[in-house]
Amino acid sequence: MPDFAAPSIEGSSNRRARIRDRMLARLHSRQETMAKCRKLIGYGYLCCLLAFIYVPILIMIAMGFNESSDYELPFRFSLIWYQQLAGNEVLWRAGRNSVILAVASTIVATIVGTMAALAMSRYRVRGHAILQILLLPPMAVPWLILATSMLIFFYHSGIGRGLHAMLLAHVALSLPYVIVVVGARFQSFAADLEEASATLGANPWQTFVRVTLPMIAPGVAAAALFAFAISFDQFVTSYFLAPPGVTTLPVEIYASIRKGFTPEINAISTIIMVVSMLLLGFVSRFYRFGGSK
Amino acid sequence: MKVSRTWIGYGLTAPAFVWLGITVFLPLAVMFYFSFMSRMPMGTAEVTFSLEQYASFFQRDFYRFLTWRSIMLGAQVTFFCVLIGYPAALVLARTVKGRWREAILLLVILPFWSNALIRIFAWTMVLRTDGVIDQVLHLLIPGAPSIGVLYSYPAVVIGLVHSFVPYMILTCYISLQAIDDSLIEAGQSLGGSNLTVFRRIILPLSLPGLLVGVVLIFIPVVGSFMEPRILGGRDGIMLGTVIEDQFTEVFNWPLGAALSFTLLGIVAIILALAYPFLKNRVKVA
The missing domain is CATH 1.10.3720.10 (MetI-like)
Incomplete structure (x- = not known):
C-alpha cells in the first residue's frame, strides 16, 4: 500500500488544515442554526397542536362561568349556572x-x-x-x-x-x-x-x-x-x-x-x-x- | 398437582369467558339472527325469515349512499389525523427531549381519556354562527361575514379529527421513538439528505405504528353517530345515525340489525387487511 499521508510542503499543508478547520467550523455552525431552526418550528407546531386540542375545551369551561344564557360575549363572570346545577x-x-x-x-x-x-x-x-x-x-x-x-x-x-x-x-x-x-x-x-x-x-x-x-x-x-x-x-x-x-x-x-x-x-x-x-x-x-x- | 393446576387455570379464566360470552358473543349471534327477520317479533303477527332487510340495503340507493358517506368520512378524518398527528409524533420523538417530551405527551393524551361527548359539545360553542370564532372575527374585522360552520359536514370532520388525533400521535410516537438513533446517524454519514433519511429509514420503520393508528381511527369513525348528530345537523346523516334511529326512534330492530351487520362487515374487511400489521401489536399476555 502506498503511503498517502506522505509529508508534502509544510506551509501548504498547514494552510490546507486551516482552511479545512474554518470550513468545518462554518459547516458546524450552519448545522447548529439549522437544528435550532428545526427545534423552533417543531415546538411551534406542537404549541399549535395543543391549542387546537385545548382551546375548545377551555372555551367550553369559560362559557360555564358566563352570565349570558346564549353564550354571548362580552364575558361577564357569574356562578349562576353552577347554582342552577346544584338545584337540578x-x-x-x-x-x-x-x-x-x-x-x-x-x-x-x-x-x-x-x-x-x-x-x-x-x-x-x-x-x-x-x-x-x-x-x-x-x-x-x-x-x-x-x-x-x-x-x-x-x-x-x-x-x-x-x-x-x-x-x-x-x-x-x-x-x-x-x-x-x-x-x-x-x-x-x-x-x-x-x-x-x-x-x-x-x-x-x-x-x-x-x-x-x-x-x-x-x-x-x-x-x-x-x-x-x-x-x-x-x-x-x-x-x-x-x-x-x-x-x-x-x-x-x-x-x-x-x-x-x-x-x-x-x-x-x-x-x-x-x-x-x-x-x-x-x-x-x-x-x-x-x-x- | 398437575391436574389441579390446570383446573385453577380454567377457573381463573371462566368469569371472563362467561362475561364476554354474555355481552359480546351471544348478542352478536342474536343480532345476526335478528337481521333475517321480516319484522319485530312483537304481538301475534307472524315473523318470517328472509333476506329482506339485506335486500332493502342493496336495492335502495339511500343505504348504499349512506354507507359510502360513512366510509368517506372515515377516510377523510383518518387522512387529516395522519397529516396533523404524524409530524407531531415525529417532533416529539426526535426533537423534544426529556421532561418536556413527557409533559407534552401527557397533555396530548389527557383530554382523550375524558368524555368524548363533552369534547364534541365544546366544538358547538366554537363553530356555531355567533359562536366564539364569529364573535372574535367580528371584534377584529367589524362587518365581516359570519363563518359559523356548525351543522355542516366540515364541522363533523373537525370534531372527529379533534377527538381521534391523539390516537395517531400516540401510536406513531411509540414506533418512532423505538427507532435506533445509530441507524439515522449511519444514513446521514453515508451522505443521505434529511429527506432521504426520512424516506428510506424513518418512514418505513414507523409504518406499523402509522397503520395501527389508521385502523384505530377509521373503525370508530365509520361507526360514529353521536358526533355527526351533534355537529352535522341535517348534513350529519351517516350509517351510524340511521342505525341509531332504527333502535331509538323507528323501532325497526331487524333493519337496524342488518345495517349493523353491514357495518360490521366493513370493519371486518379493514381488520383483515390490517391483520398482518396488527398481529404483533395487539398481543395480550
Missing part, C-alpha cells in the same frame, strides 16, 4: 348513577380481568386463544354495534335494560384494557419468585397474596383507574341500555344537547372533565404512556 335533581340523580356504575364496574372488571391475566400468563391452559379473540371485539368493533346487539339480546333474553345491563356492558368494555395492562405487568417479571414460594410449601392462594399481588399491585391500580374512566365516560352503551327514567350523566348530557343548549351543561361538563383529568393524571403516576399500551 335530574342531573344529580344521573350523576349518582354514573358514580355507582363506575365504582361497581371498576371492582368487577379489575377482579375478573386480573384473574384472567394471571391465568393467561402463569397457567398454560388451552382456550387462551379463544379468550384472546373474544377480547378483541370490545376494542375493535364500533361500540354502536356492540351496544345495539346487547340491546337486542338483553331485551329478548329477559335481562332487560337498566343499571345492571349497563354494568354488564361497562365491564365487558373495560375487561380487555384491564387484561392488557395487568398482563403487561406480569410479563415484566419472571415467575421465579412464585415458583420459589410454591417450592417452599405455600399453597397457590398464599403465593398469590404474599408474592404475586404485591408485585402486580401498580399494574392493578392503573388498570382499575382505566376501568373507572371507561365506565364513567361511557356514553354509547349506556345510551342504548338506559330505560326511560334511568340515566347516567353522559346520556343526560346528550339529551340536553339535542334539546337545546344551556350553560348548565357547560357547568356539569366542566366538573366531569376536571374529575376525568385528575384521574388520568393520577394514572400517569403508575403507568408510563411512552412505553407499551
Whole structure:
C-alpha cells in the first residue's frame, strides 16, 4: 500500500488544515442554526397542536362561568349556572348513577380481568386463544354495534335494560384494557419468585397474596383507574341500555344537547372533565404512556 | 398437582369467558339472527325469515349512499389525523427531549381519556354562527361575514379529527421513538439528505405504528353517530345515525340489525387487511 499521508510542503499543508478547520467550523455552525431552526418550528407546531386540542375545551369551561344564557360575549363572570346545577335533581340523580356504575364496574372488571391475566400468563391452559379473540371485539368493533346487539339480546333474553345491563356492558368494555395492562405487568417479571414460594410449601392462594399481588399491585391500580374512566365516560352503551327514567350523566348530557343548549351543561361538563383529568393524571403516576399500551 | 393446576387455570379464566360470552358473543349471534327477520317479533303477527332487510340495503340507493358517506368520512378524518398527528409524533420523538417530551405527551393524551361527548359539545360553542370564532372575527374585522360552520359536514370532520388525533400521535410516537438513533446517524454519514433519511429509514420503520393508528381511527369513525348528530345537523346523516334511529326512534330492530351487520362487515374487511400489521401489536399476555 502506498503511503498517502506522505509529508508534502509544510506551509501548504498547514494552510490546507486551516482552511479545512474554518470550513468545518462554518459547516458546524450552519448545522447548529439549522437544528435550532428545526427545534423552533417543531415546538411551534406542537404549541399549535395543543391549542387546537385545548382551546375548545377551555372555551367550553369559560362559557360555564358566563352570565349570558346564549353564550354571548362580552364575558361577564357569574356562578349562576353552577347554582342552577346544584338545584337540578335530574342531573344529580344521573350523576349518582354514573358514580355507582363506575365504582361497581371498576371492582368487577379489575377482579375478573386480573384473574384472567394471571391465568393467561402463569397457567398454560388451552382456550387462551379463544379468550384472546373474544377480547378483541370490545376494542375493535364500533361500540354502536356492540351496544345495539346487547340491546337486542338483553331485551329478548329477559335481562332487560337498566343499571345492571349497563354494568354488564361497562365491564365487558373495560375487561380487555384491564387484561392488557395487568398482563403487561406480569410479563415484566419472571415467575421465579412464585415458583420459589410454591417450592417452599405455600399453597397457590398464599403465593398469590404474599408474592404475586404485591408485585402486580401498580399494574392493578392503573388498570382499575382505566376501568373507572371507561365506565364513567361511557356514553354509547349506556345510551342504548338506559330505560326511560334511568340515566347516567353522559346520556343526560346528550339529551340536553339535542334539546337545546344551556350553560348548565357547560357547568356539569366542566366538573366531569376536571374529575376525568385528575384521574388520568393520577394514572400517569403508575403507568408510563411512552412505553407499551 | 398437575391436574389441579390446570383446573385453577380454567377457573381463573371462566368469569371472563362467561362475561364476554354474555355481552359480546351471544348478542352478536342474536343480532345476526335478528337481521333475517321480516319484522319485530312483537304481538301475534307472524315473523318470517328472509333476506329482506339485506335486500332493502342493496336495492335502495339511500343505504348504499349512506354507507359510502360513512366510509368517506372515515377516510377523510383518518387522512387529516395522519397529516396533523404524524409530524407531531415525529417532533416529539426526535426533537423534544426529556421532561418536556413527557409533559407534552401527557397533555396530548389527557383530554382523550375524558368524555368524548363533552369534547364534541365544546366544538358547538366554537363553530356555531355567533359562536366564539364569529364573535372574535367580528371584534377584529367589524362587518365581516359570519363563518359559523356548525351543522355542516366540515364541522363533523373537525370534531372527529379533534377527538381521534391523539390516537395517531400516540401510536406513531411509540414506533418512532423505538427507532435506533445509530441507524439515522449511519444514513446521514453515508451522505443521505434529511429527506432521504426520512424516506428510506424513518418512514418505513414507523409504518406499523402509522397503520395501527389508521385502523384505530377509521373503525370508530365509520361507526360514529353521536358526533355527526351533534355537529352535522341535517348534513350529519351517516350509517351510524340511521342505525341509531332504527333502535331509538323507528323501532325497526331487524333493519337496524342488518345495517349493523353491514357495518360490521366493513370493519371486518379493514381488520383483515390490517391483520398482518396488527398481529404483533395487539398481543395480550
